[in-house]
Amino acid sequence: MDPARFKAGMRHLAASVALVTTRHAGQRGGLTATAVCSVSADPPQILACVNKSASAHDPLGEAGIFCVNILAPAHRRIAERFAGMDGIEGDARFEGMGSWSTLVTGAPALAGCPVSFDCRLVARLAAGTHTIYVGEIVELALDPTARPLLYADGRFIAGDVLAG
Known part of the structure; x- marks a missing residue:
């Protein structure tokens, strides 16, 4: 399969935009991801697929904790920054971007998200250019009034456009 053709096909898969964050050796790290989904309700688990070339890839695996912020x-500007669009990496990505706290694990949780899942890493699987990180959800912050930011066909979309 030609990678460009695969990517063109994947543009049709609309997804919530997530910020996967971690804290390792006193430094915060994170990345924007759309390859995130639930794994299990009992125990509650979620997975995030992270490109091995991402600056937060190794710290996330070494820390053993992460927070999936939907x-x-x-949060569009934050999504762009954590996608690497401005060249800023590591802890500097958090500066001047949103209001941050922690839940149980110490991984950064972003205020104003529809949901933030605080996780302990329980499994990882190498898959081509990515690592699939599976986390057991130990806590969550939920805002039932917030709507998700979506990404489809190479652009951001407000989740409330889907309401009928």
Whole structure:
């Protein structure tokens, strides 16, 4: 399969935009991801697929903790920064971007998200250019009034456009 053709096909898969964050050796790290999904309800688990070339890839695996923050439309600039669009990496990505706290694990949780899942890493699997990180959810912060930021066909979309 030609990688360009595969990527063209994947543009049709709309997904919530997530910020996967971690804290390792006193430094925060994170990346924007759309390859995130639930794994199990009992125990509660979620997975995130992280490109091995991402600056947060190794710290996430070494820390053994991460938080999956499902972004809201107001977080578009944060999504762009954590996608590496401005060249800023590591702890500097958090500066001047949103309001941050921690839940149980110490991984950064972003305020204003529809949901933030605080996780302990329980498994990882190498898969081509990515690592699949599976986390057991130990806590979550939920805002039932917030709507998700979506990504489809190479652009961001506010989740409320789907409401009928």
